[in-house]
Amino acid sequence: MSARKIRLLLLSILPVVSVLGAEPTPKKSPTMAEVLATSKPADWRMLDPENTIYLELTNGRVVIELAPAFAANHVANIKALVREHYFDGLAFLRSQDNYVVQWGDPDAEKPDKKRKILVAKATLPPEFDRALDSKLPFTRLPDGDVYAREVGFSEGLPVARDPKSKKMWLVHCYGMVGAGRDNPPDSGGGTELYVVIGQAPRHLDRNVTLVGRVVQGMELLSSMPRGTAAMGFYDKPEQRTPIKVIRVAADVPVEERSKLEVLRTDTPTFQALIESRRNRREEWFHFQAGNIELCNVPIPVREKR
Amino acid sequence: MSARKIRLLLLSILPVVSVLGAEPTPKKSPTMAEVLATSKPADWRMLDPENTIYLELTNGRVVIELAPAFAANHVANIKALVREHYFDGLAFLRSQDNYVVQWGDPDAEKPDKKRKILVAKATLPPEFDRALDSKLPFTRLPDGDVYAREVGFSEGLPVARDPKSKKMWLVHCYGMVGAGRDNPPDSGGGTELYVVIGQAPRHLDRNVTLVGRVVQGMELLSSMPRGTAAMGFYDKPEQRTPIKVIRVAADVPVEERSKLEVLRTDTPTFQALIESRRNRREEWFHFQAGNIELCNVPIPVREKR
Numbered sequence: 001m002s003a004r005k006i007r008l009l010l011l012s013i014l015p016v017v018s019v020l021g022a023e024p025t026p027k028k029s030p031t032m033a034e035v036l037a038t039s040k041p042a043d044w045r046m047l048d049p050e051n052t053i054y055l056e057l058t059n060g061r062v063v064i065e066l067a068p069a070f071a072a073n074h075v076a077n078i079k080a081l082v083r084e085h086y087f088d089g090l091a092f093l094r095s096q097d098n099y100v101v102q103w104g105d106p107d108a109e110k111p112d113k114k115r116k117i118l119v120a121k122a123t124l125p126p127e128f129d130r131a132l133d134s135k136l137p138f139t140r141l142p143d144g145d146v147y148a149r150e151v152g153f154s155e156g157l158p159v160a161r162d163p164k165s166k167k168m169w170l171v172h173c174y175g176m177v178g179a180g181r182d183n184p185p186d187s188g189g190g191t192e193l194y195v196v197i198g199q200a201p202r203h204l205d206r207n208v209t210l211v212g213r214v215v216q217g218m219e220l221l222s223s224m225p226r227g228t229a230a231m232g233f234y235d236k237p238e239q240r241t242p243i244k245v246i247r248v249a250a251d252v253p254v255e256e257r258s259k260l261e262v263l264r265t266d267t268p269t270f271q272a273l274i275e276s277r278r279n280r281r282e283e284w285f286h287f288q289a290g291n292i293e294l295c296n297v298p299i300p301v302r303e304k305r
Numbered sequence: 306m307s308a309r310k311i312r313l314l315l316l317s318i319l320p321v322v323s324v325l326g327a328e329p330t331p332k333k334s335p336t337m338a339e340v341l342a343t344s345k346p347a348d349w350r351m352l353d354p355e356n357t358i359y360l361e362l363t364n365g366r367v368v369i370e371l372a373p374a375f376a377a378n379h380v381a382n383i384k385a386l387v388r389e390h391y392f393d394g395l396a397f398l399r400s401q402d403n404y405v406v407q408w409g410d411p412d413a414e415k416p417d418k419k420r421k422i423l424v425a426k427a428t429l430p431p432e433f434d435r436a437l438d439s440k441l442p443f444t445r446l447p448d449g450d451v452y453a454r455e456v457g458f459s460e461g462l463p464v465a466r467d468p469k470s471k472k473m474w475l476v477h478c479y480g481m482v483g484a485g486r487d488n489p490p491d492s493g494g495g496t497e498l499y500v501v502i503g504q505a506p507r508h509l510d511r512n513v514t515l516v517g518r519v520v521q522g523m524e525l526l527s528s529m530p531r532g533t534a535a536m537g538f539y540d541k542p543e544q545r546t547p548i549k550v551i552r553v554a555a556d557v558p559v560e561e562r563s564k565l566e567v568l569r570t571d572t573p574t575f576q577a578l579i580e581s582r583r584n585r586r587e588e589w590f591h592f593q594a595g596n597i598e599l600c601n602v603p604i605p606v607r608e609k610r
Contacts, residue, residue: 095528097523097524097527097528098479098480098523098527128591128592143451144449144451145451146448146449146450146451146596146597146598147594147596147598173504174403174503174504175403182589183588183589185591198479198503198504198527199478199479199503199504199505199600199601200504200598200601201601202594202598202601203582203585203590203594203597203601205592205594206591206592207589207590207591207592218402218403219402219530219531222402222403222503222527222528222531223400223402223527223528223529223530223531224528225524225528226524226527226528277508280508283488284487284488284512285508285512286433286490286511286512287433287510287511287512289452289507289508289510291451291452292451292508293451293452293505293507295504296504296505296506296507296508
């Protein structure tokens with residue numbers, strides 16, 4: 001499919017047949033299943049083991065892809081925390097409905113009991129946004145956004161851009177991972193991390209440093225019982241979900257790694273996927289939205305064949 | 306607070322102090338907590354027991370407000386199903402991450418085993434949208450929407466309107482309840498109902514009849530273990546969450562009813578609440594979004610005092 005046809009697909013909010021009227025045989029645009037079935041190996045990428053962490057729970061593994069292009073210092077610090085085993089044996093302390101789950105040290109406020117940090121940093125300056133770099137791949141969505149001038153995907157992550165202020169930043173979609181903080185902007189650093197489990201809390205954009213995205217295992221986080229204390233914190237220690245261990249994938253023996261591929265977001269295939277979700281061709285649909293919101297675009301993941 | 310000031314608050318995406326510069330003492334707009342603390346009794350409404358149903362699970366009650374103004378026939382049919390005890394002893398069959406939970410008859414496809422319907426209807430014509438009625442209260446949001454020309458709230462429900470086609474319809478925000486159907490538009494009717502538990506699946510708008518909204522107990526639904534079969538259906542019967550009983554609140558002894566009040570959505574107080582969420586004044590926030598998306602506006606509920 002040529003670049004021009006893809007662009008037409010994306011700009012159109014009418015059924016594609018009417019836009020592509022010059023085609024000899026007008027045909028429907030493909031469904032997502034069809035897009036994926038005809039994808040090429042080069043449409044997929046392996047996760048970089050040096051920027052992937054495994055969060056091991058008693059009932060399974062959560063795979064998180066880190067975002068060094070957007071939060072280089074936080075990512076480096078989280079890897080340092082992981083490698084000094086800071087998180088091992090800690091727990092999920094908070095599960096707030098339609099918002100976030102959060103893990104960290106239950107004794108963080110107790111000077112004599114709290115987990116010691118060896119070489120990593122306890123806090124860091126914020127990385128709420130970064131300079132807009134037009135060399136970073138960016139697949140822009142055509143339908144606008146309530147919160148930002150431009151939105152789209154960069155290297156598998158939901159991103160907003162503002163050409164006026166020349167800034168770009170990660171967006172709080174479902175599954176995004178951020179560094180909790182207190183009131184001062186520089187009070188976070190990665191020792192407490194949260195994951196979005198509900199409607200995208202876009203008011204958090206540029207207020208917290210986002211550090212990555214869950215690519216597998218979200219259901220283990222989103223189905224945790226909700227905490228009943230303020231902000232979804234658990235009342236009792238036994239309600240918390242323990243963390244067995246967190247590891248950088250590169251430190252895990254190759255045969256124990258999750259063999260996952262993620263669909264690239266800088267390809268005609270991904271553009272076709274976006275179109276397949278803007279106008280749903282599956283037989284069940286009677287009304288086609290014609291538009292799509294950033295956080296409704298799926299980023300497919302599969303086991304490496 | 307005058308209507309004009311409210312309008313200014315809503316139209317502004319700048320801090321309010323600069324817009325209301327003529328004020329003798331420029332002051333910050335209130336936080337949501339402050340808006341609620343100063344609300345009057347008339348800002349709240351009791352649920353109508355005739356249009357409220359209680360879904361009783363083994364671990365608690367889910368309270369659903371029905372939407373007769375938008376789906377009169379489905380609401381009447383669901384109440385008829387409830388009153389003939391159609392749902393009692395059925396179960397949640399499906400829990401799909403970041404999407405929906407769904408309940409119904411596990412044996413619906415087995416002619417000899419399926420639950421009998423006595424007086425209610427098995428299926429109904431769809432109520433995907435309705436004629437735009439400008440007499441229905443409508444608090445319009447000022448920041449636009451990716452999917453619809455106008456969005457806002459009507460009687461506590463998220464609503465989209467299209468002045469061109471003169472239609473209005475309910476929107477798939479978190480907690481909305483809809484009538485599952487097969488491919489034909491008239492194959493639903495209320496025997497299978499689903500609840501949104503993730504990012505608002507707006508592509509479903511106008512494709513399914515929405516019938517109401519969960520006003521209390523969402524956390525009991527959203528934290529159900531996810532099903533591992535296709536579309537989040539459970540593989541094994543024992544994984545399902547059983548439904549003890551569903552009742553119309555009006556049929557429940559008064560002393561057993563949930564004494565809930567919902568914030569009205571057609572008042573200056575609700576407008577102030579919207580503004581408090583567009584520009585977060587809590588000390589934690591360093592960047593104010595200036596805008597809000599329909600499904601990010603909370604609709605407060607409280608125990609009747």
